Amino acid sequence: MTLRDLLRRGAAQLGAAGVPSPEVDARALLLYALNLSPVSLLTRAGAEVEAADEARFEALIARRAARVPLQYLLGEVEWGGVRLRCDARALVPRPETEWLLHLTLEALRPLAAPRVLDVGTGTGALALGVKAARSGAQVTATDLSPEALTLARENAALNGLEVTWVQADLLTGVPGPFDLIVSNPPYLPDADREDVQPEVTHDPELALYGGPDGLGLARRLAAQATGVLVPGGRLLLELDPRNATAFAAELRAQGWAAGTAADLTGRERFVTAQWSGAAQWSGAVGSALP
Ligand SMILES: C[S@@+](CC[C@H](N)C(=O)[O-])C[C@H]1O[C@@H](n2cnc3c(N)ncnc32)[C@H](O)[C@@H]1O
Incomplete structure (x- = not known):
């Protein structure tokens, strides 16, 4: 499974669960799970994903599909010029x-x-x-x-x-x-x-x-x-x-x-x-x- 396919599958799962912005959330979780920069996601979109990375992403997608707030899953957000841990x-x-x-x-x-x-x-x-x-x-x-x-x-x-x-x-x-x-x-x-x-x-x-x-x-x-x-x-x-x-x-x-x-x-x-x-x-x- 390539990064691109994994992202599409995650977004589809979130969309089916009624998450309001499935593509945005799936992308944020993919970057977080695989520790990728936005640029490396673009340049490596066709690269194969290792099974452990896929599993880590899937676990996050499952929790987001259960409507756990995205910020809890990411742990921290950038807000108003500061970093905030959210739970x-x-x-x-x-x-x-x-x-x-x-x-x-x-x-x-x-x-x-x-x-x-x-x-x-x-x-x-x-x-x-x-x-x-x-x-x-x-x-x-x-x-x-x-x-x-x-x-x-x-x-x-x-x-x-x-x-x-x-x-x-x-x-x-x-x-x-x-x-x-x-x-x-x-x-x-x-x-x-x-x-x-x-x-x-x-x-x-x-x-x-x-x-x-x-x-x-x-x-x-x-x-x-x-x-x-x-x-x-x-x-x-x-x-x-x-x-x-x-x-x-x-x-x-x-x-x-x-x-x-x-x-x-x-x-x-x-x-x-x-x-x-x-x-x-x-x-x-x-x-x-x-
Ligand atoms: C809508 S949240 C806002 C949190 C934060 N200021 C923000 O904007 O993200 C309201 C906050 O008020 C706190 N709160 C509720 N009743 C309060 C009270 N009587 N006195 C002080 N804080 C209270 C809650 O615990 C909560 O943290």
Whole structure:
């Protein structure tokens, strides 16, 4: 069996299993299984594959056909300028969240040594993406999940980056002040549980659902944020595109200057808000977790 034939067979198996991008995934798994570069796949497409290599690829294809996320199989992904180990301890960082990182870096541009908080950090993606791009930033990241924080610490070590990791319920007990808070909170409406792609069932439940309308965590986070943001400080959120415009209006009604930003497919997915400072920073919010 040649490399080309093996790739075609793997893609066909993934397509039959309903995997959304079978050719892309089969190619990524073939490169990984055989430790090939993209160029060597092209130049050696007609070469015969050894039985052990074929078996290794087939085992990965079988797991992907069972809808195990591609990122778990590859172990690591490139995301937002950093390498991230991905497994069941935290949500697999999504490509659309790279645009939230971009918006964050744009907002930080005027600040020489910004103090940044990433709430619900998961793999550490946003916190590490900020730190990698802005070494002078002081970055803190929280998560309620100790497992996610362990993975985030591993990812920080993998990239040689320093972030302060805090186990907390949103901002509870987190000492400010911050110039910018960024978060991709759990935002799916609870009813979506019945309707997610099989891969999403591998993400931790805690990472996904935000209450009946999906905005429970975002509302609580915005209320807490006014206590730790400096006057003029920013809050940047990723939300369900079904909710972002309405949530920006909610924030405006509470005294924020708030609007939305579209993702690369044109859907209003991000809320960008600035706090006027009417309620001055007053130190940590609430009490620390036991
Ligand atoms: C949608 S995931 C985002 C992960 C990561 N920031 C990313 O963009 O890939 C939401 C994260 O929020 C965390 N989380 C859920 N409830 C939380 C809470 N009350 N306080 C802090 N973190 C929470 C979850 O454990 C999860 O890691």
